[in-house]
Amino acid sequence: MKPGTLLDRLANRKVLVSDGAMGSLLIAKGLQPGASPEELNVTHPDWIREISTMYREAGAEILQTNTFGGSPIRLKQHQLESRCREFNESAVHIARLAANNSAFIAASCGPCGQLLKPYGELDSEEVYESFCTQMSFLAAAGVDAILIETMTDLGEAVIALKAARNAAPGVPVLVTLSFDETPRGFFTIMGNSIESVARELEKNGADVIGSNCGNGIETMTRIAQAFRSVSKLPIIIQSNAGLPSVVDGKLHHPESPEFFEPHVRKLAEMGVGIIGGCCGTTPEHIKVIRRIADEINAGRSKRAED
């Protein structure tokens, strides 16, 4: 997308708007429980394109590819690892069509879904190779950023970050983890504090750091504050629309776009660089984020001129 890169925009202290949930909308279109969402990049590219287009029209200027589980290790759980290249390339192509030259494309890369040694069975070299494979396909297809997301193990996040640096040289890397609130602050389930997450990611060359999933937007404002207090890197926050419950047999996320509004404003005012949605968010949530980002950005431009 022109003009300027994603990092230039962030350096200009602009709030950028990312998109919202993909999975729940894919299910609404007919994704079967247990099926690989990445396979849809080939079997139903129109579904993905429609969703991404809705988000762009709602005001998202960063569109995420449908590649969260597109690494060979993840695809192997569906016996689809041989189709890694095809799924990832197709996803980038779809996102580019939806972007219509007016949005950046961020390549979503989720965790491998298993514990690494010594807690689980996977070797870190195997995980590194898996990320390298996926990311090299994504980079070759042409993305504006790699988004390593929903990580709960800082060790795996760093492996993915190193893989991105190796397999996608020159491509900005955004890394987000999911945190639990404890009486002693925020930690991942593996026990990584926000301070250690920020320090390690910064040391290993992440361009943007933050959090996605696991929490609603109010908690996310406190997570963002914690990142702000320990790091100067641009911050990205992609919040769930709260934690889900089932109402009348259907999955319901409690936080409405109206509920989001004051908290989104708080995020923007504290200087969070990228704000988007995760589970349960819709184009309506993204519209609210867009409106607030525009207000804040206009105010900042005006002050810069004064």
Next chain:
Amino acid sequence: MDLLNELSQNIIGGDREAVLSLVRQALDEQMPVARVLNEGLIAGMNIVGQRFKTREMFLPEVLLAAKAMSAGIELLKPHLLRNNVPMLGKVVIGTVKGDLHDIGKTLVIYMLRGAGFEVIDLGKDVEPQKFIDAAREQNAQVIGMSALLTTTMTVMKQVVDLAHEQNVSAKLIVGGAPVSRQYAVEIGADAYAHDASTAVDRIRGLISAKPS
């Protein structure tokens, strides 16, 4: 420090080798096997469960503790059988159809075995009917279901419905990140646990509440 207390401390510390050597020592000293299990291994794991709940301990330490405990139990098993120490009950457990996540479920299994339950692990991506069939075949008192995804938790309702349709006597308990007590009530499950140590408490409750 007495031997059982030391055993608990080494469970908490996740020191597998120390646990093994202490269990051997306890057996050599003719200590009652049930005491080694309850006051050594399980007492330690109970503390681990509490500390995980409050996040004084995190998953890596809990897994090390659970592995140390499993090793200790393996060593004790022949003696438990010989001494007729009764198992507390039998549980079949799995991650529901469509869901490939099993870290949480694995933890629950460790904790249940640690607490003295017999556990049949059905694995992940388990078909609804398979829960029912396994509970019947194994004569299990409890069926445990896990899901990490909001998209797969709805499969739990299918299992509950099948169990009711087919008059399965086993009680049903659900858990996993997106699952809530409200959801458990709504789908008609008998219990919900928000973490592994609570799962042990709830399952204990379900089994003791069962008319015999």
